[in-house]
Amino acid sequence: MTSNEFTRRDMLTVAAAGTGALAGGSFPMTPAAAAPAKEGPESMPTLMDLSLSVNGKEHRLSLDPRTTLLDALREHLHLTGTKKGCDHGQCGACTVHVDGRRVNSCLKLAVMAEGAEVTTIEGLGDPDRLHPMQQAFVEHDGYQCGYCTSGQIMSAVAMMKEPWGSDDADIREAMSGNICRCGAYQNILAAIRQVRHG
Amino acid sequence: MSPEPAAASPSRTAVGRETVRVDGPLKVSGGARYTADFHFPDMLYAVPVCATIASGTIAAIDAKAAGAMPGVRKIYTRDTIGKFYRVPASGGGIIDERRPPFEDDTIRYYGQYVALVVADTFEQATAAAHRVKTSYRAAAFDVSTALSPEETPKVKSRRGDPNAAFDAAAVKIDHVYNTPIETHSSIELHASVATFDGSHFTLYETTQAVGNFRDVLAQMLGVPKENVRVVTEYLGTGFGGKLWPWPQSLLAAAAARDLRQPVKLVMTRQMTFESAGHRPHTRQRVRLGATAEGKLVSLRHDYAYSRAPLSSYAENCGESSGFMYSTPNLSVSEAFATRNVGVPTSMRGPGAVPGLYALESAIDELAVALKMDPVALRLRNEPAIDESKNIPFSSRHLNECLATGAETFGWSRRTPAVGSMRENGAVLGWGMAACTWMAARWEAQVSVMFNDDGTLRVASGTQDIGTGTYTVLAQMAAELAGVDVGKIKVVIGDSSLPPGPISGGSMATASLVPAVAQATREAIRNLIAAARESDSHFANLPVDRLAFHEGRVHRTDQPPGEGRRFEEVLASARLGHVEGRGKSEGTFRNKNPTVSTHSFGAHFVEVAWQPEIARLRINRTVSVIDGGRIVNPLTARNQIEGAVTMGIGMALFEETHYDHRHGMPINSNLADYIMATHADTPPMEVIFLDYPDTHLNEMGVRGIGEIGLAGVAAAITNAVYHATGVRVRDLPVKIEDLLASSVA
Numbered sequence: 007m008t009s010n011e012f013t014r015r016d017m018l019t020v021a022a023a024g025t026g027a028l029a030g031g032s033f034p035m036t037p038a039a040a041a042p043a044k045e046g047p048e049s050m051p052t053l054m055d056l057s058l059s060v061n062g063k064e065h066r067l068s069l070d071p072r073t074t075l076l077d078a079l080r081e082h083l084h085l086t087g088t089k090k091g092c093d094h095g096q097c098g099a100c101t102v103h104v105d106g107r108r109v110n111s112c113l114k115l116a117v118m119a120e121g122a123e124v125t126t127i128e129g130l131g132d133p134d135r136l137h138p139m140q141q142a143f144v145e146h147d148g149y150q151c152g153y154c155t156s157g158q159i160m161s162a163v164a165m166m167k168e169p170w171g172s173d174d175a176d177i178r179e180a181m182s183g184n185i186c187r188c189g190a191y192q193n194i195l196a197a198i199r200q201v202r203h204g
Numbered sequence: 205m206s207p208e209p210a211a212a213s214p215s216r217t218a219v220g221r222e223t224v225r226v227d228g229p230l231k232v233s234g235g236a237r238y239t240a241d242f243h244f245p246d247m248l249y250a251v252p253v254c255a256t257i258a259s260g261t262i263a264a265i266d267a268k269a270a271g272a273m274p275g276v277r278k279i280y281t282r283d284t285i286g287k288f289y290r291v292p293a294s295g296g297g298i299i300d301e302r303r304p305p306f307e308d309d310t311i312r313y314y315g316q317y318v319a320l321v322v323a324d325t326f327e328q329a330t331a332a333a334h335r336v337k338t339s340y341r342a343a344a345f346d347v348s349t350a351l352s353p354e355e356t357p358k359v360k361s362r363r364g365d366p367n368a369a370f371d372a373a374a375v376k377i378d379h380v381y382n383t384p385i386e387t388h389s390s391i392e393l394h395a396s397v398a399t400f401d402g403s404h405f406t407l408y409e410t411t412q413a414v415g416n417f418r419d420v421l422a423q424m425l426g427v428p429k430e431n432v433r434v435v436t437e438y439l440g441t442g443f444g445g446k447l448w449p450w451p452q453s454l455l456a457a458a459a460a461r462d463l464r465q466p467v468k469l470v471m472t473r474q475m476t477f478e479s480a481g482h483r484p485h486t487r488q489r490v491r492l493g494a495t496a497e498g499k500l501v502s503l504r505h506d507y508a509y510s511r512a513p514l515s516s517y518a519e520n521c522g523e524s525s526g527f528m529y530s531t532p533n534l535s536v537s538e539a540f541a542t543r544n545v546g547v548p549t550s551m552r553g554p555g556a557v558p559g560l561y562a563l564e565s566a567i568d569e570l571a572v573a574l575k576m577d578p579v580a581l582r583l584r585n586e587p588a589i590d591e592s593k594n595i596p597f598s599s600r601h602l603n604e605c606l607a608t609g610a611e612t613f614g615w616s617r618r619t620p621a622v623g624s625m626r627e628n629g630a631v632l633g634w635g636m637a638a639c640t641w642m643a644a645r646w647e648a649q650v651s652v653m654f655n656d657d658g659t660l661r662v663a664s665g666t667q668d669i670g671t672g673t674y675t676v677l678a679q680m681a682a683e684l685a686g687v688d689v690g691k692i693k694v695v696i697g698d699s700s701l702p703p704g705p706i707s708g709g710s711m712a713t714a715s716l717v718p719a720v721a722q723a724t725r726e727a728i729r730n731l732i733a734a735a736r737e738s739d740s741h742f743a744n745l746p747v748d749r750l751a752f753h754e755g756r757v758h759r760t761d762q763p764p765g766e767g768r769r770f771e772e773v774l775a776s777a778r779l780g781h782v783e784g785r786g787k788s789e790g791t792f793r794n795k796n797p798t799v800s801t802h803s804f805g806a807h808f809v810e811v812a813w814q815p816e817i818a819r820l821r822i823n824r825t826v827s828v829i830d831g832g833r834i835v836n837p838l839t840a841r842n843q844i845e846g847a848v849t850m851g852i853g854m855a856l857f858e859e860t861h862y863d864h865r866h867g868m869p870i871n872s873n874l875a876d877y878i879m880a881t882h883a884d885t886p887p888m889e890v891i892f893l894d895y896p897d898t899h900l901n902e903m904g905v906r907g908i909g910e911i912g913l914a915g916v917a918a919a920i921t922n923a924v925y926h927a928t929g930v931r932v933r934d935l936p937v938k939i940e941d942l943l944a945s946s947v948a
Binding site for chain 1: 224225227228229230231232233234235236237238240241243274325326327328331388389390391392393438439440441443470472473669670671672838839842843845846847848849850873874875879880881882883884885887888
């Protein structure tokens with residue numbers, strides 16, 4: 007292992023030590039999450055029990071503490087609408103809402119989401135009952151391959167409640183944390199504009 | 205010949221109409237299943253261990269500590285992975301990295317796989333992969349960006365006497381243009397979910413070509429094709445980076461075979477920069493000679509590209525140089541230089557995209573030298589035929605693209621002097637470039653079925669990579685059968701379906717048209733035959749007295765409304781479905797074409813340069829595309845806008861850097877490999893000329909996936925020159941390049 011590799015295990019250590027900067031400074035640390043993990047062979051942490059509230063439903067999970075919120079959603083709860091595009095908080099494909107605010111779920115450990123209300127694309131609407139933003143993305147062709155789309159829509163819904171100006175340039179800036187390599191930005195803009203301005 | 209039913213003219217309404225994607229509701233609600241979304245009981249997670257040198261050999265791999273870590277099932281190396289085979293040079297399928305993973309101990313690029321960890325969870329496998337200790341005997345390597353030909357350049361095209369004509373020309377341009385290594389960077393990571401039942405593999409893969417993938421994996425695993433099924437229901441796009449298999453798929457399949465459990469392997473973003481292909485670096489010298497009136501007399505295009513050890517990939521930069529403009533004297537030559545980098549592959553518009561950056565830059569430089577308008581210069585050199593093959597074009601409307609684009613953009617208001625246009629305190633630059641991309645067909649097979657539940661099923665082993673194949677297939681079938689788009693069920697993305705076209709070369713749609721048409725007509729014939737046999741309403745009528753319109757079999761002397769719906773016909777015949785099959789022949793690489801089939805277009809760009817803060821922005825773009833008949837203007841416009849967005853990235857941001865100390869692609873993440881974000885893109889206007897090109901198929905469809913990227917970078921650098929006086933010949937444009945501008 008080279009010295010510049012920073013593993014999630016290191017990150018957990020940092021997070022547990024109370025350095026809030028990594029997660030924006032305001033994640034709830036429940037007693038269960040703050041307790042030191044049981045040590046297994048090779049000093050590896052073993053499983054931790056936690057409860058996650060996702061789309062209004064409570065889930066009891068027993069997770070490796072290194073598990074990100076993204077991987078907990080995808081690999082454990084099988085809510086695969088949330089996508090992994092970089093695992094580094096750089097592309098926005100994994101955007102979900104945590105207590106109503108948009109968050110890159112790959113940058114948050116699952117244990118840090120205990121006690122919070124998590125909303126994923128599946129919780130926003132389904133094909134028979136689409137959220138107005140989902141409907142607008144369909145009407146305006148606000149995607150191509152669809153892979154970044156969940157993140158785009160979760161970001162778009164969250165930005166409506168954020169203090170942005172009313173210009174197109176504000177939407178473009180607010181949405182620049184979500185990369186669409188297909189480049190459907192003109193249509194994403196049109197979809198958001200429709201929901202924003204009616 | 206049996207008489208044809210009178211059903212040859214179904215209602216023609218679906219093709220050409222703006223149609224929202226049939227898969228849209230699934231895509232916006234998280235229900236579309238991409239490869240890494242598949243999950244199976246007892247599924248294990250695989251994480252590769254990657255070489256940390258760019259050249260040399262493996263001295264030892266110590267996996268003892270890693271193997272003892274919790275959850276680790278097995279760590280594979282060359283000794284334990286099992287046998288892999290190579291793919292034969294012809295007939296076995298296409299793969300760019302022909303060496304199977306772990307085949308020997310030689311390291312040829314940074315990031316080459318040396319071991320594979322399989323564990324119960326992703327976290328356990330990732331942690332253990334970090335603990336595998338590999339020692340190397342490092343060797344010298346070369347990742348330098350100065351390319352010089354390794355062998356005598358190969359002549360690709362030649363006519364007249366280009367050297368003498370150049371020497372004698374009144375006005376000459378002679379410059380070298382460089383494009384860097386670019387990485388596809390689809391947001392979906394390459395992924396494999398491999399299952400093995402003891403004899404058969406089902407591989408959920410990220411591929412633009414399920415059929416080829418099946419063929420290659422069967423070869424490399426040493427099993428018959430029938431024992432491998434490849435599924436790609438949805439692809440988080442590829443841009444060529446997922447055309448052919450990469451080594452991680454074989455590793456996942458081998459682990460599933462050995463452990464008899466499903467194995468999921470998702471590449472990290474870093475790995476995709478190292479071992480899943482890239483557009484190679486190109487260095488292109490373009491020499492143009494012209495008369496004082498702007499008539500081209502000589503065009504020389506000599507290019508070299510980087511390639512990798514064990515790779516024979518060629519970046520065909522001169523693909524369009526021979527036919528783009530009229531000139532009696534021309535030569536195009538190709539060369540390569542080997543670098544210790546991962547194997548390059550096709551990236552959106554391979555060859556033509558870097559090639560047209562160079563050619564369209566040089567044409568702009570010629571216009572400046574001639575003091576001539578760059579649109580007028582192009583119009584003056586419009587060829588009457590494809591002069592590289594001496595055959596006519598099937599349908600070429602480049603002049604109209606140029607004229608329409610100029611009109612829409614307001615080009616007549618352009619003042620040619622550098623830095624002469626201003627607005628809101630910024631210097632404006634107006635630039636333009638022409639573009640082209642090939643049009644052809646792959647071989648394609650399609651099944652069309654009328655079902656007794658009132659749906660029409662269209663099936664083919666092709667893929668939708670985001671271009672809209674699900675939707676255009678539904679539109680085509682709807683048009684041919686006269687059934688609502690909403691009643692069409694499109695089934696693609698599975699190698700067990702009739703072999704469909706690859707999603708590459710902008711050819712899938714054009715390839716599918718003849719097969720869908722033939723299959724639909726055969727299905728209609730079979731439906732009418734069923735109606736005659738089973739329904740007294742139609743009994744004993746000759747087949748040419750029956751027709752099929754608006755979803756109904758009817759007598760030709762009666763309106764469709766008097767007939768029977770197809771599901772009623774099937775019910776009374778006690779049939780679950782009737783099927784028709786269709787096949788398109790391929791035309792790609794036809795040795796003796798009689799016509800030259802290409803799409804054309806023109807891009808116009810306005811940039812804003814603020815010298816006091818060295819800020820460059822794209823203000824607006826206008827693109828006019830002659831891409832044959834447009835099946836779905838909604839998704840088509842999106843294709844071109846997306847390509848222009850990628851072109852903004854190509855012009856201003858994208859470059860994969862290799863560390864000269866270690867040979868590692870150092871900006872191998874999405875924060876440091878910069879692509880155009882939402883805020884980088886301006887308002888865009890897209891116009892389709894919509895001239896059907898019926899040479900390829902009856903609907904006149906060509907293809908539009910790649911042409912939108914060609915020419916964009918040159919249009920931008922030409923605009924940058926107009927604003928700043930700085931001619932950027934090495935992409936991407938860097939702010940430090942523009943600091944040389946004397947425009948204040």
